[in-house]
Amino acid sequence: MSESQAAVREICDAIIKRxxxxxVAECGRKNEFPQKLWDMWVDTGLLSMGLPEEFGGAGGSLKDIVLALDLLHREALLLxxxxxxxxxxxxxxxxxxxxxxxxxxxxxATGEEFFSFGITEPDSGTNTFKIKTTAIRQPDGTFLLNGGKTYQTAFLESSHCLLVARTSPLDSEDRTHGISVFIVDTTLPGISATPMSIGMYLPEQQYQTYFDNVVLPADxxxxxxxxxxxxxxSSLNSERLLVAAMxxxxxxxVLKRAAEYAKVRAPFGVPIGSYQSIAHPMARAKTYVEAARLMMYQACDKHDRGESVGLDVNMVKILSSEAFKMAAEIAMTTFGGAGVDVSQDILPFYIAAQNNTVAPVNNQIVLSFIAEKALGLPKCY
Amino acid sequence: MSESQAAVREICDAIIKRxxxxxVAECGRKNEFPQKLWDMWVDTGLLSMGLPEEFGGAGGSLKDIVLALDLLHREALLLxxxxxxxxxxxxxxxxxxxxxxxxxxxxxATGEEFFSFGITEPDSGTNTFKIKTTAIRQPDGTFLLNGGKTYQTAFLESSHCLLVARTSPLDSEDRTHGISVFIVDTTLPGISATPMSIGMYLPEQQYQTYFDNVVLPADxxxxxxxxxxxxxxSSLNSERLLVAAMxxxxxxxVLKRAAEYAKVRAPFGVPIGSYQSIAHPMARAKTYVEAARLMMYQACDKHDRGESVGLDVNMVKILSSEAFKMAAEIAMTTFGGAGVDVSQDILPFYIAAQNNTVAPVNNQIVLSFIAEKALGLPKCY
Amino acid sequence: MSESQAAVREICDAIIKRxxxxxVAECGRKNEFPQKLWDMWVDTGLLSMGLPEEFGGAGGSLKDIVLALDLLHREALLLxxxxxxxxxxxxxxxxxxxxxxxxxxxxxATGEEFFSFGITEPDSGTNTFKIKTTAIRQPDGTFLLNGGKTYQTAFLESSHCLLVARTSPLDSEDRTHGISVFIVDTTLPGISATPMSIGMYLPEQQYQTYFDNVVLPADxxxxxxxxxxxxxxSSLNSERLLVAAMxxxxxxxVLKRAAEYAKVRAPFGVPIGSYQSIAHPMARAKTYVEAARLMMYQACDKHDRGESVGLDVNMVKILSSEAFKMAAEIAMTTFGGAGVDVSQDILPFYIAAQNNTVAPVNNQIVLSFIAEKALGLPKCY
Amino acid sequence: MSESQAAVREICDAIIKRxxxxxVAECGRKNEFPQKLWDMWVDTGLLSMGLPEEFGGAGGSLKDIVLALDLLHREALLLxxxxxxxxxxxxxxxxxxxxxxxxxxxxxATGEEFFSFGITEPDSGTNTFKIKTTAIRQPDGTFLLNGGKTYQTAFLESSHCLLVARTSPLDSEDRTHGISVFIVDTTLPGISATPMSIGMYLPEQQYQTYFDNVVLPADxxxxxxxxxxxxxxSSLNSERLLVAAMxxxxxxxVLKRAAEYAKVRAPFGVPIGSYQSIAHPMARAKTYVEAARLMMYQACDKHDRGESVGLDVNMVKILSSEAFKMAAEIAMTTFGGAGVDVSQDILPFYIAAQNNTVAPVNNQIVLSFIAEKALGLPKCY
Known part of the structure; x- marks a missing residue:
């Protein structure tokens, strides 16, 4: 364990203690911002990790951030x-x-401001080429923004949004051209947003946003x-690994919770953890979780050494999301009828696990990618 | 199709039109009683089905009731x-x-009164032998009720509750002895109830109930x-079939909804329904749904002819719950990130499907039963 | 049970006794014709079932034949x-x-002669449109046959072969045109065949056949x-059901064999059949077998009443092959290391079960068909 | 890559070229010893790897041997x-x-002699405590061996057998006592062996052995x-990793073979590798293979550093056997009806993959172990 990883562990231990x-679960159920957790991220400097010191950051590698997320999510301290x-x-x-x-x-880095992210649109799904939000350059150098986004986490709460928009029409010769990235002040005139009803028991609100002739400064x-x-x-690989950590x-x-429950729950005299239909799926899930984790950290190391990790991180996406789903599913089964009792705090993970097989990118696309890159098969979508 | 089944179809068609x-989904999201749907059950006489005419009922076989539930649930009109x-x-x-x-x-039959059902306790789970709620006969012939139940659907809204309680301690010689069934007026002194937070988007509230020296009349x-x-x-077999219909x-x-979506959703130019990773799981799910349905109606016929159906209905429990889960899972995958958007009305079924693999009885117990009865294997729990 | 079904049962009971x-397993291992079993089919008249009396047959419906195959295969008397x-x-x-x-x-009907069947070619697979064997009509009315077939069961042993060949080139306007069916005397000059090595422990030899300027009479x-x-x-639906019966x-x-083994095998003191990881998959498999069987007989009834069964029989193909695979897989697991000991006679079924998911038509094509017909999804291959 | 690993790669490349x-497949089909492959193992020194130089070995770590097996098995050069x-x-x-x-x-090390291994008995299965073969010490210091073993690979071909036998009866106080290990000259009087029919297309014969008053020298x-x-x-952990490499x-x-086939097989005009029902399972299998491999090499490193690897190697057993099974299954499906054609050389791997989920130890036991060690669950068998 490197020095910086030891520091990350120490920080996470401190957060977990406080x-x-x-x-966090209560905030999730009430859709309330988890101010105490956020404050700990700020106070411990976790929020500034990965940012160079010249911009007020604490430095640190992708692996450090991944480690922090892994450790905090083992206690389900989601942020x-x-x-x-x-x-x-x-x-x-x-x-x-x-x-x-x-x-x-x-x-x-200080938490005074934070960014939301705006890319997904209702019709485009995983195909960013198809986004319809436009930012047309005006004679005065400004851009005129029109359109809207969906599933924008904490849009209204954020000071700025990193927004993806089309600055020129789809060019069939060069499909990769015509899309641009903007920093958008979320309080600009012409911006509106309506909260969505997302059944995931997450603290943050998600929004449907609308941009109506919003004038974006040239810079x-x-x-x-x-x-x-x-x-x-360029940042997709990092995203895959951050999501994998979660x-x-x-x-x-959920495995820890399920194991605890299985050790004491005993409707027929012996703990249900001694039934193979409960114990074996848990053991399998744990095995796959460890395999996913191992490849995740290996990919971090490669990434931090500057090696190519396109295939690795996509495999990690499959492994980590399937392992999470396996774990959440046997947890629900272990809790039996109590699984849907929200106060048991198992259901949110069951829903999150399914969602993470299709978001931020669906596993079908990822498997298609792996089939092409690792096995040389033809495109299959 | 028999005459009574034709009548059931007509009634259901009428309800579906109105x-x-x-x-119903809105009622589910708001946890509000679906008065309009209830009124239709009352008005069309569906509520009185299965009850002999001498008690104000419309008669009809178990198959008729199962058919009605099947038809209404195909439109997701849950009650x-x-x-x-x-x-x-x-x-x-x-x-x-x-x-x-x-x-x-x-x-x-008229809907003026209805019953809730009280059997499950926190520690007993599927093992009814272990319930702790007691109803001790007093010298004056009344019973003194103490204890509590969990997951009692619509307890406070119901006029009466059919309650299962222990009238004498567990007798190790005859474990089947000592448990009795009562009709309990839900407004009796000593009864209290607190609503539970059940993440299933169902209209009805579920309750944790408490019985503190409640005096039950002798009758x-x-x-x-x-x-x-x-x-x-004696009523377990019927229950299995009613649940199977749902x-x-x-x-x-959900398959209908997913198929509709898959026909129009086309992020990469062709409908996603033309991808085998979407189409094949849907087709498999549909196949298993039809197999479950077929065995369900066959079991109804056998039941209504007075034949033994213990093995049949337990197989139907497995088939129908696994088919529902398959269907709900591919539906979530088909909807992608939109699956967790509550307004899309897919998520409730994903949760219900998982829950129905463990409730009202968990599939593990059911498989153990089938292993013994159909294959002669030893008890495995 | 109808009278004819009772008769079929009686015949099968007689065969099973003798x-x-x-x-049969020994014949399979030695690739030897199971003369004793064949003789029983002849002697009991089973072979003549389904054939009208005017041609020496015993009559009987498709359901009767399916019943016979089901009953005989429950004892693994394959033919x-x-x-x-x-x-x-x-x-x-x-x-x-x-x-x-x-x-x-x-x-x-008497067994004096029997037919083999020639349709599959190496490159055509499930796509019959692509067969290359040609039978070109000559000026004298005869047809000149050239090409070859693969996986021809018992070709050399059969007196005749029902052969599918192209009589005119693929017509892009009407792809259904140009293919014809012939009765071919297997001893005609220009016919040769080499046995294939098929790892299925079946009594019959399979052949690669070659047709070199074979002259087929006009009739x-x-x-x-x-x-x-x-x-x-027109005969595909029947085929689906015959295969389902097998x-x-x-x-x-295999479930019977596995259950017997699981009841006595006890390396740790208790029979392994009391472990849920053994008992539950067996119970699930049995459940799915019964569901498949139920739909199979229902489809037979519909077929014999002249109703349309295209969707039914394809669902039965999926259900029956997946149930067989589930059963064979848990049987192998139950037998543990002994599973690959050929003398235990479990391995042949494990291989057959996998094969029956891709033959005589692969389940992928069948699921595509169901997706289109039952759910209205677009073509997905 | 370390120097010794580079050397291993070079050796394996040389073998693969020759x-x-x-x-090897032909030897497997004929049950013939693959002399050419054995000679290469001898000539390149692979056979002497892992053996200290003082005994004629080439030294090398467990990781080196695992690497060699991994590389050779990627070309299916089984030995x-x-x-x-x-x-x-x-x-x-x-x-x-x-x-x-x-x-x-x-x-x-020179290949002049080699050892077979004798542990499994018909009734003991994975429970070595239950073996019945006895080696009773005689007054003269020799041991009298009686009993028999099963699944003894190449027993008659080997010069010696490392045999496990009971030297004193099962002691209920100390179940770990009473079993001893012997080096047995396979030509001793009283030893006989009959070949078993193992359906795995392996070159080596497996034997049922019988020991009838065989006198083993004291040494x-x-x-x-x-x-x-x-x-x-003490050698179980190594075994898990050697098997994982295979x-x-x-x-x-098999994935390479399946991918090659899927790229050219095109019954409907496009390669079947462009169908998601073929491509996705292959990509998933490849992903799980890489995860298993990663954990396998990590466990080797830990083993070679003297760290505890009990949990790791058992997880690797699960991961590697399930990944192999996934790969072999989609390969069979990809090959369709040709899968059972032995000359296609896919079937042997389908059988081996299933067998490796239950041998040399069944995955059920392994999962039970993981459930206990990694999740603290109670014993479940």
Whole structure:
């Protein structure tokens, strides 16, 4: 274990001592911001991890962040907007101008400001090529933004949104062209948002957003105009690994809960954990969780060494989401009828696990990718 | 199709024309009683089905009731308390005195009164032998009720509850002895109830109930004192089939919804329904739904002819719950990220399907039963 | 149970009493024709079932034949060529001339002659449109046959082969045209065949056949020239059901064997049948076997009443093959390391079960068909 | 990659260039010893890997041997007796006297002699406590051996057998006592063996052996009398990893074969590899193979560093056997009807994959172990 990993462990231990799952679960049920958990991320410096010191960050590798998420999720201390924040910061760190970096990055380290992320649209799904939100450059250099996004986590609560929009029509010669990335002040005139009803017991609200002739200043653009897709793709690998950390962490949490329950629940005299129909699926799930975790950390190491990890992280997406689903499913079965009692706090993970097989990208697309890259099979969608 | 089945179809068609899923789903999300749907059950006489004419009923076989539930659930017009009502009526019809029947049955046909059902306790789970709620006979012939139940659907809304309690301690010589069945007025002094938070988007509230020195009149007892278990077991087969009808009906509903979505959703230009990873699981699920349905109706026929159906209905429990789960799972996958959007009305079925693999009895117990009865294997729990 | 079904049962009971599995298994291991079993089919008249009396047959419905196969396969008394014989007889009964019927049908009832079936080619797989074997009509009315077939069960042992060949090139306007069906004397000059090594422990040899300028008499043609596909499709539904009978029968056989073993095998003191990881999969398999069987007989009834059964029989194909596979897999697991000991006679069923998910048609095609017909999804291959 | 691993790769490359799968497959079909492959193992020094130089070995870590097996099995160059040889050598290296080592080890490096392994008995299965073969010490110090073993790979071909026998009756106080390990000259009077019919297309014969008053010299005993179980357990971890290497290697082989086939097979115009029902299961299998492989090598590293790997290697057993099974199953499905054609050389792997889920230890026991050790669940068998 490296020094920085030891530091991460220490920080997470401190957080786990001071914030418990009961609090986070309650926030989730009430759709309330988990201020105490957020404060701990700020106070311990976790929020500033991955950000260079010159922008107020604490530095640290992707593996450190992944480790932090893994550890906190093993106690089910979920904080999705922290992940959103990480994800939005990546393109800014790599593609923004020095002025943009100096303006936008430091407040994300202190928690004074944070970013939401705007990419998904109702009709585009996993196919970013098909987004319809447009940001058309005006003669004065500004961009006129029209359209809308869906599933925008904490949009109204965030100060800014990293938004993906089309700056020129789909070019059939070069499909990768025409999409751009913007930093959007969420309070600009013409922006509106309605909360969605998401059945996941998460603290943060998700929004449907609408952009009606929103004028974006010229310096809103991140990176080169029309090159937004490569900007986005550059952070996909990190995203896969952050999501994987949440999967394996939560998988361990539900397995721990299920094992505890199976050791004491004994309607027929012996603990149900001594029935193979309960014990074996748990053991299988645990096995697959560990395999996913192992490949996840190996991919982090490769990523942090600058090696290519496209195939690795996609395999990790499959492994971690399937392991989480296995774990959540046997947990529900173990709890029996009590599984749907929200106060038992198992149901949220069952729903999250299924959702993580299709989000942020569906496993079908991922398997198609693996089939092509690892086995040389033809495109299958 | 028999004449009575034709009548059932006509009634269901009428209900489907006048109450739509949107209304029932909204009631589910708000935890509000679906008055319009209940009124249709009353008005069309569906509520009185299965009850002999002398008690204000419309007669009809178990198959008729199963058919009605199947048809209504194909449109996701759920009304769980109607099922509770059926289930509670069974023991009264077969074991109550003529006076009890005359007092309690007719109002359940008109909807003026209805029964909730009280059997499950936190520690007993599927093992009814272990219930701790006691109803001790007093010198004056009354019973003193103490204890509590869990997962009592619509307890406070119901006029009466059919309650299972222990009237004498567990007798290790004859474990089947000592449990009795009572009709309990839910407004009696000493009764209290707190609503539970059940994450199933069902209209009815479920309750944790508490009985503190509740005095039950002598004529509350249904059937012979201490013989409650055989009274209960006599209606288990019907229960399995009613639940199966809800499973296959809802399975068809989610498959229909998923197929509609898969025909129009086309992020990459072709409908996702043309991808085998979407189409094949749907086709498999449909195949298993039809197999479950077929065995369900065959078991109804056998039941209505008075034949033994213990093995059949337990197989139907497995088939119908697994088919529903298959269907709900591929539906969630088909809807992708939109699956957890409550307004899409797919998530409730995903949760219900999992729950129906463990409730009202868990599939593990059912498989153990089948292993013994159909294959001669030793007891395995 | 109808009278004819009672008769079928009696016949099968008689066969089961006189031929045991040990004999048939031994023939399978040695690739030797099971003469004793064949003789019983002849002697009891089973072989003549389904054939009208005017051609020496015993009559009887498809359900009768399916019942016979189901019953005999429950004892693993396999006789694949009997099925081939049935399958080949169908088109002759429905499409051949009276002269052809009188010449070819009677000897198939007595067993003096029997038919093999020639359709599959190496490159065509499940797509019959793509067969390359040609039968070109000559000026003198004869047909010149060239090409070859694969997986031809008992070709050299059979007197005749019902062969599918292209009589005119693929017509892109009408793809259903150009294929014809012939009765081919297997001893004609220009015919050769080499045995294949099929790892299924079946008594019959399978052959790769080669046709080199074989001259077929003009009266070899069955039905109209170029209309062979509709001739073939007309017997597909029967084929699905005959194969299903073999699946559910064999599934029951392996489950019986596995249950017997699980009751006595006790390496840790208790029979392994008391472990849920053994008992539950067996119980599930048994449940699915019964569901498949139920739909199979229902489809037979519908078929024999002249109703449309296209969707039913395809669902039965899925159900029966998956149930057989489930059964064979848990049987192998139950036998543990002894599973691969050929003398234990479990391995042949494990291989057959997998094979029956892809033959005579693969389940992927069948699921695609169900997705289209039952759910209205677009074509997905 | 370490230097020794580079050397292993070079050796394996050399073998792969000179011996092809066709040869090994043919030996498997004919049950003939693959002399050419054995010679390569001898000539390249692979056979002497893991053996200290003082006994004629080439040294090398467990990871080196695992790597060699992985690489060779990716080309399906199976040589089970090499594994038997490794396994038998382990206890001798760690527990035998210097004299025994000097006598028995060197010839196993040159291939002049090799060991078979005798532990499994018909009734004992995975429970070694229950073996019945006895070796009773005689007054003259010799042991009188009686009993028999099953599934003894290449017993008659081997010069010696490492045999496990009971030297004193089961002691209920100390169940671990009473079992001893012997080096048995396979040509001793009183030994007989009959070949078994194993349906796995392996080159080596397996035997049922019988020991009838065989007199074993006093110096046949390896290690302390009665302490055989701990001797055996000490090499279990290595065994798990050697078997895992064979699993992941073969899994890659069948996936490669299936992918090649799926790229060219095109009954409906497009390669079947473009169907998601073919491509996705292959991609999933590949993903799980890589996860298993990763944990396998990690466990090797830990083992070679002297760390505890009991949990790791058992997880690797589950992962590698399930991944192999997934791979073999989709390979069979991809090959369709051709899967059972032995000449296609896919069937042997389908059978091996199933067998490796129950041998050399069944996955049920392994899952029970993981449930206890990783999740703290009670014993469940």
């Amino acid at each position: 914030v418990d799952r009961a609090y 999705p907007i922290a992940v959103t924040n990480f994800m939005s910061r990546e393109p800014i760190m790599h593609y923004a101008t020095q002025a943009q970096k100096e303006r936008y990055l430091p407040p994300t 809103s653009l991140v990176g080169e105009e029309g090159k937004g897709l490569s900007i986005l793709f 999967n394996v962490g939560q998988a361990d949490y | 109450v739509d899923r949107a209304y 769980p308390i109607a099922v509770t009502n059926f289930m509670s009526r069974e023991p009264i019809m077969h074991y109550a005195t003529q006076a009890q029947k005359e007092r309690y049955l007719p109002p359940t 509350s007892l249904v059937g012979e004192e201490g013989k409650g278990l055989s009274i209960l077991f 499973n296959v009906g809802q399975a068809d509903y | 031929v045991d599995r040990a004999y 694949p060529i009997a099925v081939t014989n049935f399958m080949s007889r169908e088109p002759i009964m429905h499409y051949a001339t009276q002269a052809q019927k009188e010449r070819y049908l009677p000897p198939t 070899s043609l069955v039905g109209e020239e170029g209309k062979g596909l509709s001739i073939l499709f 699946n559910v029968g064999q599934a029951d056989y | 011996v092809d799968r066709a040869y 089970p007796i090499a594994v038997t040889n490794f396994m038998s050598r382990e206890p001798i290296m760690h527990y035998a006297t210097q004299a025994q080592k000097e006598r028995y080890l060197p010839p196993t 046949s005993l390896v290690g302390e009398e009665g302490k055989g179980l701990s001797i055996l357990f 699993n992941v290697g073969q899994a890659d082989y």
